[in-house]
Amino acid sequence: MTQRFLRVAIALVCLTATTAWNDASSAVAETTLGIGDKAPALDIEHYIHEDNGFGKVEKFEDGKVYIVEFWATWCGPCIQSMPHLVELQNKYRGEGVQIVSISDEDLETVQELMEQEYPGKEETFAEVTNAYTLTVDPDGSTTEDYMRAAGRNGIPASFLVGKTGLIEWIGHPMELDEPLADVLADRWDREAYKEQMKRQEQFQIAMQKVNQLAGSGKFEDALKVVKKVLEDMEGADDPRSNLIREQLTAFQYNLRLDSGDRSEEVMTFFRDQLAEAKKDARELTQFSYNMMASMQQGTDLGPLAGETIAALKDAVGTADEEVMPIMYVLIAQMNASMSNFDEAIANQKKAVETSTGRTKERMEQMLEQFEKMAAEEADGDQDAEGDKAAEKVDAAK
Template sequence: MSLKHFTTLLAVFGLMNFAIPVANAAEDDLLTIGSKAPDINVEHWVSDNDGKYEHITDFKDGNVYIVEFWATWCGPCIASMPHISDLQKKYADQDVQVISISDESLDTVQAFLAKPVRGDDSGKTYAELTSSYCLTTDPDGSVNKDYMQAAGQNGIPTAFLVGKTGLIEWIGHPMTMDKPLAQVVAGDWDRSAYAEQFIAKQKMDAGMQNVMVAYRSGDTEKAIGLLDELIKIAPDAQSKAQMEGMKLQLLIRAGGEKGAKALKELAETQAAPAVKNRLAWMIYQMSEQGQSDDVMIAAAAEITQKALEADPENAEILDTHARLLHKQGKLDEALKAQRKAAEIGSDEPEAKKQIDSFLEQLEKEAKE
């Protein structure tokens, strides 16, 4: 089963809305909450509030730093700029310094900054908008590697909040850092409580990367085993449901008896015959592409049979059932089901055309 089929399964059965993360650091080596913030070596400091802010490499005790990653092509990054500017102005006299880092070329960044701010009729440029804080670019990507990749973070904008002792206090979208920033500055931020939740998510993300590496290498059995381990350590019900949904998909992908069992169990959770039919039809399509075995086809035929027990006059279900029977070499049974499907007909012109066409194929085979 392709990743496209996985996504379709999720959409059809409402199991979850799950994006596979792509972590770049080993689980045990993740940069995380409470880690010492790595020194930074930024190549180009484009703005620094007219020299107010130092071009630092390491972090001074007693100061708070926001290390934020952005790019000129990133819409959410650009949308965050006014808020970041406002935060820098708000905390300018409280030893807070924003360092916003791209990994694009200096020419690319400068060309962007020369443009007028979108939606601002005053003619203000992005250079003026971001002049209150340190906007930089680091084309060799060293800081990105030390922060984003080391922490398994892939989406931008992402901000790392470095506290007064040089430790990372918070990681997230800059539009959501107002509260933690205020508490870090005030000295009443509960790092331990936040760390417990964040590190659990990081470990899940890193674990999912290992699952996807195994899956993409064709080792579905290993991927399923890794998912079993993740299910055991899932920090909440939602995460557990996501892992279980992914495991279900991988079992169906693997086929065989385990896949057939998972397929039938999933079908049993769906009361509507039409929904059962959509699952069985997916298996039929997979078989047409050589991606489903005989055991899975037989299981899908069982599902359509049960769907027909609840809705015996449904032409679409009869059509799916006939095709699955045909896959099993049961021509007479397939022909009987397809004749009934054609007799009932469908209100959908394309569906009716497909039903009639398949009936013609079966009748031709029966005469040979």
């Protein structure tokens, strides 16, 4: 029962975590839209802002550059990306750039969010996002034409449409700066990026296989696949390939830890990572989430668990308003994984206190789950004590 509730709780954390910044582990679907393809026309039902100087986009005009971005009200990383989209739109407003952000939720849901105050700002979501084109397309037709066609399963996701109406780049909106600047300056190397994307897809396919093997407890086989991918990437020297190489190297150590390897080499690797992560609250959140996920899968972290919790406790008091509740959640989750329910409940209460809106509702749900888990644990202990007492009585007879 405890593990089932933990899985539910982790799913809730994923909705608000600041770390879901790519969909590299998503399933790779068959794609019909890629780099260099003609961008599908936008068939959008509702435009939220109609007084910001931008009109509806019924076709992509030659010479203009468009960013077609997909988001949702429940997606924490999407919310965090909004100020960056505002910054980009304002920076390039006079250079023929238009950002069109699309949610496939219903209009009422999005309008409800627009009326709320944006975290950390004295402005509503409507005021913050008024700089660019925010839209709602509840029938999901545009999502189908872009996200599904491109095999993208994670949001936020952005499609950069160049001056000739072709897809030039696909990725996370926080990584838009360089490709957008290069496209505007006519120095973007589409074919080189297309090759990078091909390697990324191969990486995703390999990671699916690795995750399947690791999920079946075949850690040695999973490590062999990772090693083979790294060998195949030898000679590739571009930012995306270097990032993949770095991720795979880290993943090798994760596999070793999950397999029960707590050698000095493995522990030193993670302690070095933790020391580096302590320098930034968001990096620490990412590291701690990974540790918590391993614990959820039954990995014994040894002293790393306590060291990670201690680092979170040291940092949470000075974290910003967006990260603070997630850090409390992680402290609660890790303690719950070790059946330290008093600590889990105390920190989950702090997560509730530091949250607002729908996030607070999710935090309250998780608190109820922890309280139920604690009660079940206590009932189990009482039953065990009762059984021991009965055994002693029987023995006395």
